[in-house]
Amino acid sequence: MSSQPQTALPPLGVGILGAGPVTQAIHLPSLARLRGTLEVRHVMDVDPQVAESVAARVGARFSTTVEDLLADPAVDIVAVCSPHQFHAAQVIAACRAGKKAVLCEKPFAMNGEEAAAISAVSAETGVPIVVGAMHTFDPAWLAAEAAWGDLPGQVHTVRSSIVLPPNPRFEDFATEIVGRVPLPSRDSTGPEAIGAMLTGGVMGLAIHDLPLVRRFAPDFASVEVLHADTVRPFGYLISLRAGSVTIELRAAMNSTWEPAWTFEAIGNDASLCLDFTPSYVHAGSATARIRRAGTTTVLGPFGHNGYEGEWREIAAIARGTGSAPSADTLLHDLEFALAIAGGEAPAPAREESLA
Amino acid sequence: MSTALSVHAATESEGPVAAVIASLPVSFAPHPATPASAAPDVTAVAGHAGWTRRAAEAILAGSRAVVVTAPAAEDPQALAVVAEENGAAVVLDQRWAGSPALAPSHDAARAVVTEALEDAVLLDSVAICAPGEDPLTLMADHLAAVLQSGVDLDGLKVVQRSSSGYTLAGKLPNGAPAALQGIATASVPAAATISILTSTGRTDITLPDPSAAWPAEVRSVTASGSTTLPTIYESAHRRSWRRVRRLLSTGRPSTDLQHFAALFSLLTRLNS
Numbered sequence: 001m002s003s004q005p006q007t008a009l010p011p012l013g014v015g016i017l018g019a020g021p022v023t024q025a026i027h028l029p030s031l032a033r034l035r036g037t038l039e040v041r042h043v044m045d046v047d048p049q050v051a052e053s054v055a056a057r058v059g060a061r062f063s064t065t066v067e068d069l070l071a072d073p074a075v076d077i078v079a080v081c082s083p084h085q086f087h088a089a090q091v092i093a094a095c096r097a098g099k100k101a102v103l104c105e106k107p108f109a110m111n112g113e114e115a116a117a118i119s120a121v122s123a124e125t126g127v128p129i130v131v132g133a134m135h136t137f138d139p140a141w142l143a144a145e146a147a148w149g150d151l152p153g154q155v156h157t158v159r160s161s162i163v164l165p166p167n168p169r170f171e172d173f174a175t176e177i178v179g180r181v182p183l184p185s186r187d188s189t190g191p192e193a194i195g196a197m198l199t200g201g202v203m204g205l206a207i208h209d210l211p212l213v214r215r216f217a218p219d220f221a222s223v224e225v226l227h228a229d230t231v232r233p234f235g236y237l238i239s240l241r242a243g244s245v246t247i248e249l250r251a252a253m254n255s256t257w258e259p260a261w262t263f264e265a266i267g268n269d270a271s272l273c274l275d276f277t278p279s280y281v282h283a284g285s286a287t288a289r290i291r292r293a294g295t296t297t298v299l300g301p302f303g304h305n306g307y308e309g310e311w312r313e314i315a316a317i318a319r320g321t322g323s324a325p326s327a328d329t330l331l332h333d334l335e336f337a338l339a340i341a342g343g344e345a346p347a348p349a350r351e352e353s354l355a
Numbered sequence: 356m357s358t359a360l361s362v363h364a365a366t367e368s369e370g371p372v373a374a375v376i377a378s379l380p381v382s383f384a385p386h387p388a389t390p391a392s393a394a395p396d397v398t399a400v401a402g403h404a405g406w407t408r409r410a411a412e413a414i415l416a417g418s419r420a421v422v423v424t425a426p427a428a429e430d431p432q433a434l435a436v437v438a439e440e441n442g443a444a445v446v447l448d449q450r451w452a453g454s455p456a457l458a459p460s461h462d463a464a465r466a467v468v469t470e471a472l473e474d475a476v477l478l479d480s481v482a483i484c485a486p487g488e489d490p491l492t493l494m495a496d497h498l499a500a501v502l503q504s505g506v507d508l509d510g511l512k513v514v515q516r517s518s519s520g521y522t523l524a525g526k527l528p529n530g531a532p533a534a535l536q537g538i539a540t541a542s543v544p545a546a547a548t549i550s551i552l553t554s555t556g557r558t559d560i561t562l563p564d565p566s567a568a569w570p571a572e573v574r575s576v577t578a579s580g581s582t583t584l585p586t587i588y589e590s591a592h593r594r595s596w597r598r599v600r601r602l603l604s605t606g607r608p609s610t611d612l613q614h615f616a617a618l619f620s621l622l623t624r625l626n627s
Contacts, residue, residue, distance in 0.1 A: 156519035157538050161479065163552060227514040227524050229532040231477045233554070237532045239514045239522050246515060248522060248536055250479050255555045258576050268486045268519075271542040291542040 011039040012100070012318050015075030017066055017090050018082035019045035019054040020181075021167060022105065025174035025280045027079060028058060030308045037315050038077070044069040050179035066090055070097035077318055080104040084203065088114035095127040100318040103310065105132045106207050107334060115334050119327045128324030130314045133211045133333065135263070135276060137309030140286035140300035141212065144272055147297060148290055154267030155216040156244060160209040162251040163260040170259075170280035194230050201236040202341035205251050209263050210340070211333045212274075216265045219243025220336045225343030240340060249340075269293065277305060285309075359384035360420075360603065363395035365409070368424055371566075372399040375592045382600045394418050397599060402426035402448075407434040410445060420444040420599050424592070426615065428495045428622050435612040446599040447611040451482070451500035451547045451562040453591030456571035456584075463584050464560070467575040468505045471551040471558035478506060478533035482547040486539040490521055493537045495622055498523075500547050500562055501535060502618070508533055513625055523625070544569075556581075565591035 014031060016023050023043075031038050040058040045051035048064050055062035063069055070078065070093060078094035080087055080102065088109045094102045095118075108131045109115040122129050135141055164170075171177050202210075214220045219242050227239040235252035261276040270292045277283040285302040316322030363386040364372035376383040386395035394417025400410045402425040410421040411434045419442075426447050438445050447453075456464055482497035501508070511525035514534075523535040545564040550557060556576035563569035570586035602609055 156517070157536075157540075159481075159536075163557070227522070229524070231532060231552075233476075235477065237477060237479075237524070237534055239524065239534070241515055244517070246517065246520065246522065248534070250477065250534070252477050252552045254476060254552060255578070256552075256557065256576060257578070258556065258581065266538055266540050266542065268539065269541050271540055293541045 009319065011035070011037055012076045012315055013041040013074045014038050014077050014079060015042035015044070015069045015072060016040065016079045016081055017044050017069060017094075018080070018086075019043050019047075019050050020081065020179070021171045021177050021280075023079075023081045024054055024177055025171040026307050027081065027311075028054070029174055029282055030305075030311050031058075033304070033308060034311055034315070038311060041074040042069045042072045045179075047179055053178045066093055070094060070099070076100045077314060078102050080108075084110055088118055091118050091129060092121045095121045095125045095129070098125065099127060101314050101324070102127060102129045103132055103314050104129060107131075107203055107337060108330065109334055110203075111338065112335065115331050119331060122327060128317050129327075129330065130310060130317065130325065131330050131333065132307070132310055133208065134279070134306030134310055135208055135274075135286070136211050136306070137313055138274075138276065138286050138306035139302035139304065139309060140274060140288040141306070142309075143299040143302075144274065144288035144290060147299060148270070148272055151265065151267060151270045151272060151290070152216055152218075154269060155265045156246065156268070157264075157266040158213050158216050158245060158247045159262070159264040159266070160206065160213060160247075160249050160251075161260065161262045162205060162209075163256060163258075164251075164253050164278055165256055165259065166253060167280065169257075170278055174280045174282060197230045197234065198228055198236055198238070199341045201230075201234070201251055202238070202249075202337060205253075206236070206238070206249050206340070207337050208279075210337050211329075212263055212265075213247055214333060214336050217242040217245045217247060217336075219245070220332065221339075223247075223336060223339050223343070225340060228343075238340065240343075277301075279307075282308075360396035360600065361386040362397045362399060363388075363418075364399035365401055368399050368401040371424070371592065372422075375590075375596050378593055379596055379600070383596065396420065396603070397422060399424065404429065407431050410434050411437040414438055414441050414443040414445075418443065420446065420603055422446045422448055422595055422599050424448045424595075425450060425492070425496075427489065428491050428619055430619055431612045431615050435616065438609075438612065444599060444602040444609045445612050446595050446602065446609055447615055448592055448595035449499050450496055450545070450565045450591055452496070452503040453565070453595050454500075454562050454571045455587045455589050455591075455594045456560060456562065456573050457500065457503040458594065464573045465505060467558050467573060467582075467584070468551070468560070471553050471556075471575070472506065472527065472529070474553040474555070475527050475529060475531045475551050476554055477531055477552040478527055478550070479552070480533075480535045480547065480549045482535070482537045482545075483543060484537065484539055484545050485541050486519075488539065490516065490518070490537060490539070491622065491626060493539075494521060494523075494625075495618060497535055497537055497547060498621065499614075499618055501549055502614070504549050504560055506533075506549070506551075511621070511625065568593070 043055035051062040240247035259278040288299040398413035514522040
């Protein structure tokens, strides 16, 4: 797949709320490959030096308030890349500003009330919203979806396993970061700290793959947390059940140099395995393998990843040639994540030692 | 030059056993099936339900050793008594625990596992079997492989189980979480993986189905890079037969039933 789509139309203007490492290392390099389709015209950050520096890289205006960016008529599409707690309010404001589309980093809300408010505003204003669940835009995922046939109906087990070094290692391969905030030291002891790590793990890390998980868990609304534990220094081990589907989530952010990001959906006769490239490094798409007894179909890798894929999609939506995801899809993805993050694992039972 | 040990296999396991002993032609030979012949030196017993009784019968009939292929979860105490009283060796040919990669003598594999366990942050192990296979058998084979790799587990519990698999959770001795998942699927060959994540890397052991001599893989990732240990193109079956030959040659006792008894006890408690 080419990373430079052909178009005769003038580029759409992009405004970015929040100019932290994700904007600098992921979105700007992705948009740079889509020059001619999308053009960054305004960058906002509460830190004026960061806003100015990041905007200067792409010849865009900068500001330190949401209002200034939304008032900029050159901005057609708003990307919400601010900290999680600001997402809902900024998405709503962008819709009310009458922009052509809004891209919001996941999660787009932190509770059901925020999600309902966003859904209502999107319906009222007609502004399409895309949540940056990048793996759902990965070309290998899309190719697998087109090829997996009867797989979803037979899947009984889903596994998501994420092993990554701390973000700065990969951010520095993608760009030169300004305004990096040192990672806070993490307390991993005590019930509150453990609860916070599990919630943070689900809403900050597992959430990347939960829309994929949900695709194979039709009874997602019944999801139960069967077991949850933390992994030091940051990570989780979570066992879930949604209807008849077993879901196992693993993550470890240690100091490894070797990332491993795998998603598996397994049925009696067929299975899907996706090996994703890590975020930040722009190393192309995942590679998907659909296996049936004695055969393996390999799809990918393709030349761009899901972040670029989501920008391509939002450009098409803003131009009216693509379809925005349904509000139900976004809401259900969020409800699924919130149910897992807020779920309590039952007390241990039938413990035995094997030594 | 040593004399080949005579081998008798029950009809149900005749083919696979013949294939293995054919690869050890100096050590073993088919037992001549004549009415006047003595008991075979070694009897091969299939591991489906009742294997402990069949193995004991073979020993009582005069075999010096029994090799049990894929033993199901079954109390081996009575067999252990018979074996000890008759000075017979019992070797359990388990599909993953029997892999040469997990042999106690495989010092390099032991070393990378030991090193990883000292700094482990998570153990994640997955075992795959064909749909329809007894989940208890899978769990037994899975636990046997994890144990054989040198991993100790505390506080093991059943998180979930169904006809499609199971999840067990526990802790490593250093307090790091551990999960063992069994999955039934025909989409890939049966295999088991044991992954030990550390603060700076990982160690992965991949154990193949022993129906062919696919090599196990032991791979270690540290801050300085990755290392894959030399592959051994030998199935767990063949290694089991080499083991029984060595036991009979040296006169050393087999500890397989002792380990299996501990495993059976754990399985019984987990599944009660």
